[in-house]
Amino acid sequence: MKTGVIGLGAMGANMARNLAKANHLETVYNRTLSTTESVAKECDCSISMTPCELAKQCELIIICVSRDEDVLEMVNEIKDNINANTIVIDTSTVSSETAKRAATILKEVNAYFLDCPVSGGTEGAKNGTLAMMVGGDEAILEKARPTLESIAGNIVYIGVSGSGQATKAVNQIMAAGINQAVTEALAFGKAMDLPMDKVVDIVSTGAAGNWFLEHRGKTMLAGTYDPGFKLALHHKDLTICQSMTKSISDNALPIIEMTLIHYQRLMDEGYGDEDISALFRLKEKVLS
Numbered sequence: 483m484k485t486g487v488i489g490l491g492a493m494g495a496n497m498a499r500n501l502a503k504a505n506h507l508e509t510v511y512n513r514t515l516s517t518t519e520s521v522a523k524e525c526d527c528s529i530s531m532t533p534c535e536l537a538k539q540c541e542l543i544i545i546c547v548s549r550d551e552d553v554l555e556m557v558n559e560i561k562d563n564i565n566a567n568t569i570v571i572d573t574s575t576v577s578s579e580t581a582k583r584a585a586t587i588l589k590e591v592n593a594y595f596l597d598c599p600v601s602g603g604t605e606g607a608k609n610g611t612l613a614m615m616v617g618g619d620e621a622i623l624e625k626a627r628p629t630l631e632s633i634a635g636n637i638v639y640i641g642v643s644g645s646g647q648a649t650k651a652v653n654q655i656m657a658a659g660i661n662q663a664v665t666e667a668l669a670f671g672k673a674m675d676l677p678m679d680k681v682v683d684i685v686s687t688g689a690a691g692n693w694f695l696e697h698r699g700k701t702m703l704a705g706t707y708d709p710g711f712k713l714a715l716h717h718k719d720l721t722i723c724q725s726m727t728k729s730i731s732d733n734a735l736p737i738i739e740m741t742l743i744h745y746q747r748l749m750d751e752g753y754g755d756e757d758i759s760a761l762f763r764l765k766e767k768v769l770s
Contacts, residue, residue, distance in 0.1 A: 483629045484508040486540040488556055490521050494546030496607035497633045498525055504632035511536045534563040545572045550580040557584045566592040569626050575599050575719050578644030585643040594622045599650035603711045611635035617646030654719045658741040660694045661758050669765035678703050698759040707756035714754035717745040
């Protein structure tokens with residue numbers, strides 16, 4: 483399918499590269515023209531100067547932006563120029579309500595919307611191995627699947643519109659808890675003067691082993707926090723989780739609340755663009 487990508491940050495640019503390798507990429511758009519030009523040259527595809535221009539050329543459109551308002555802005559911009567039966571895939575992390583609104587807007591112009599948030603970080607985007615959780619019409623997903631398989635290694639249909647984003651919220655809460663557990667445990671181990679490379683190696687093979695420990699354990703111990711997944715973006719995602727929680731209960735979830743406080747402290751200190759493993763900075767201070 484002729485595919486366009488809107489949003490060429492670390493995730494979107496890597497998706498575009500993998501789509502190009504699979505001969506699916508038609509055109510790209512980014513608010514910063516220099517970024518658009520760079521990715522287009524690398525991928526040997528056309529440049530779209532506006533989202534509307536991109537929409538006219540494509541059978542499938544992938545949106546990869548940061549916030550709810552950005553998703554709705556892009557959807558509203560393309561709706562008057564989109565071709566009938568075009569499939570719009572949103573890989574951003576936004577609220578379920580935003581996904582439902584986007585689906586409604588595009589249904590009015592005979593286009594389809596799937597909320598398809600992804601997990602796997604920049605490594606997954608680069609390697610085309612992202613996990614994709616999908617909400618919307620399953621039949622439409624099957625039409626898009628051959629194209630999406632060039633950017634995601636595991637694509638799972640969850641349910642109706644908004645359910646993909648609700649599943650991503652589950653993922654983000656879990657990621658926050660894992661981050662809290664791993665950074666705290668490694669700070670404890672370091673304070674006990676253990677040989678931490680060996681600790682990471684052995685713990686990674688046991689019941690407490692996990693992706694985050696394996697891929698971020700030694701880098702955080704070395705004081706290296708290159709993103710991966712920017713702390714400020716996870717903070718944004720957790721505020722979405724917080725809002726979704728309030729819509730179903732008067733009670734707060736402690737992992738969300740605690741992590742938001744910790745992330746805000748790190749952002750205030752200038753670490754918002756670092757990987758979420760920068761939480762280790764705070765855990766070290768507690769035990770120093």
